[in-house]
Amino acid sequence: MEPVIFEERADQIHRKGSAPFQIACNKESLAGAVSQRACVFCGSRVVLYPIADALHLVHGPIGCAAYTWDIRGALSSGPELHRLSFSTDLQEKDVIFGGEEKLYRALVELIDRHHPEAAFVYSTCIVGIIGDDLAGVCKKVSEEKGIPVIPVQSEGFKGNKRAGYNAACQAMFQLVGTGSTEGISPYSVNILGDFNLAGEIWIIQDYFRRIGIEVVANITGDGRVADIRRAHGAALNVVQCSGATMDLAKMMQERYGTPFVRVSYFGVEDMAESLYEVARFFKAPEIMSRTQNLVREELAVLYPQLQQYRRALRGKKAAIYVGGAFKAFSLIKAFRLLEMQVVLVGSQTGTTEDYRELAEICDDGTIIVDDTNPLELSSFLQEQEVDIFVGGVKERPIAYKLGVGFCDHNHERKEPLEGFVGMLNFAKEVYTSVMSPVWRFLPRHQQALVQGAAPVAEGSKS
Template sequence: MRKASQTYQQDILVERRSSIFTQGEERDEGDCARGDWPLSRGANKGSRSASKGLTSASVSARKSCRAHAMPAHQEPLSINHIECEKDSVSGAVSQRACAFCGARVVLNPITDAFHIIHGPIGCASYTWDIRGSLSSDSELFRNSFSTDMSETDIIFGGEGKLARAIDQVVQAHRPPLIFVYATCIIGIIGDDVVQVCQEAENRHGIRVIAVQAPGFSGHKAMGYRLAGEAIMQVFGSQPRLRSSGGRQDNQRDQSDPQDGERDQASGINILGDFNLAGEMWIVKNYLKQVGIDVQCGITGDSTYAELLRAPKARLNVVQCAGSMTSLAKKMRDNLDIPFIRVSFYGIKDTCDSLINIAQALGDELATERARRFCAEQSAALQPLMRRYRQQLAGKRAAIYVGGGFKAISLIRQFEELGMTTVLVGTQTGRPEDYVQIRRMVKAGCVVLDDANPAELERFMLDKGADILVGGVKERPLAYKLGVAFCDHNHERKQPLAGFVGVANFASEINYSINSPVWRYI
């Protein structure tokens, strides 16, 4: 686990992780200048001291530092002083998921891969078709496979069961790629999952990759890293085909990615788009119009064969930075592919991203085409945006999303709609994200890390938010508070990326904020 500073810097706007506090507590709103705020009643009484060291509970319950203190701090903010990316506090009603969930959601959209969850049944049930990733080809990845470990398996070990499970999947479906996820108890009971997977590779001549993602190893961001490592393994080597019965045609279309022949490189990879509501297709289509080849989308609507092409790309563009930065860094370090961060949410970010990609490739023609394409598309949206601005100007938005980069895009999108962002929270935002968020938001905006429902409620009401953008668990909370809602997570039903996404987003925000139902509360 990453160590973060225990000292609280006066100008940090990030609400401490899992800042659980009592409703109705008196808060000194203007005072952001103390180094160490006693916040909760418990902390004042000293009764929390026992929890120090074990978790961050004792220092977690911070007051919200209001942005009106911002102008006083002109010097660059040191990211070392932002506390985020830490574990949730014991006893918190955290909105966050675990490492397994992170790995699963990242790898799930690979459409011809099979996913076997090695552990008791729950982890497979909850992640069965967990996100609406669309596929242009096989839908098989949407099935849910588990070893459904029972008590006797726990006692006697699950290696044999796992090996048989892999055999059964291979016999029935012959997928080119299988991911095996080891959940919480597998490491505890000592199953050697890596060995079982290796042996299965040898037996069947297909890739069988172990993803050791026990939930206790960290939160979702840890799972993203593990997924990145698994994808690196996919790139890394061929299946060791020892038995003659294995499928040979997996071997086609594979070049050794480690050969260092970068001069053959072309095109880009899109990292961190999971093709929710077909967003990967929208982005790929834009790139096609601009004249940029896409080797592989990672992982939305990708296949094993496409993944093997990924090392040939000249550039990685990272869309969901929270989930994919670690993979991008590994690909940069090991495969010599540089990366840039992009976002296709909102007009400005979509335009900037397309142009930046073309420029990063040094392709002047494509850059010119991108400029023209973006100018056309933006202009075409303007009448629509003007109409929505009339409906939405002055409305206040609250944002609670997974990653920091998406939050940044959303702040901008709300600006484009004439709205003000009054609350920003993320589950896995990184210090740099928070620095940027702080620069972007207007005075009075509350910034939270790993917020819990009580905090979201308090600050949404405090700040008079008209709409919350969040995920599945936040929707009913918002409605209960009389706040409109837009799902910008797994349950989005229309694409929110690209220019078409801008129109969809504005329409969703508008119909939720201006629904006639609000009149009857």
């Protein structure tokens, strides 16, 4: 099958080793392309909604609230207000006469009923067009109710998901610095860019606890408003994920002088390095030695268990297509630990710098893509004879139709993939899918069966 590529997209694809590195990215998607990307609102919503004791009100027609109702399983150890779906459900008359009054009534009613610690009000495409004064309404309600009511400028058309991350960070930044920093340890951090899917932030919090570091605020997985308000009291921001919360870290550095480090909790190398980096920052020998002990203990448990998967998966081929490029780095390293080969890597929102770094750590022949689409993806998957594809919800059935294994490393992961235990879970998930007997029943393998080239499944046609 010939790779299917839009002419206009040719410069968004790079084959390592074929030419000097060059890739175009951060472009607006081609109109008509079946892009896997989402919008500004989506970016803001996924970042903010894990703050569990805040009210999240979507000001717009029903769809925006319906599709993001409990969208990605961000878990909370306490309040669950974030898992409800609140919408002003704008109707035609609101579009004509404006929705401010309705928004005001909705906010007042919700705040009176649920007594949230703060409220986030999301703007949608239509609100941007009809020109409701979101900030004005929020200010008024905030004064009346005595809690922060924060507008999120997330009109869908104002860019891609990245712009949504920025709007979310702007919104959270209004909270930061409004709480007391009394009693915060000098050895303290905020966890940024973890959304507590499958309880992952609890694993990371536990590591920090074990090395003697206080976590002030989770931003935003299992997040609390009061914690974010005092986040400026932490000594360090530990930022995961390429885009989501980086802007907040930068704003906090500028205003409060809080330094930040970029980390990744995926894969053994990156997880260990993340902890070491934090330990190095604090320049306290006891923290460093506790970190060394923690890594040693965890690895002693992990490596023996990993062996069986590594043996089985050695030499298999993997393809990666994720939202942010940062995650791709960790995944490449994780696959390398399993002695697997990464033949395709791409992201929805990577920057030139991201892709250059990716190209550096990839093997020759690896395909690097920005903002791809299903046709391209499927042709690459076939061309490269991939065994496992790591992607998100829209990619899973494409992989399955091609008879390729799949691992959701996005909203739909149900086992924690972060931390040392996450590496084991990841290996297990990859193994489960790659080694499934179901692929033996695929037509092309059935042919191989006839020739006696593959093991015969119990009860399968021969």
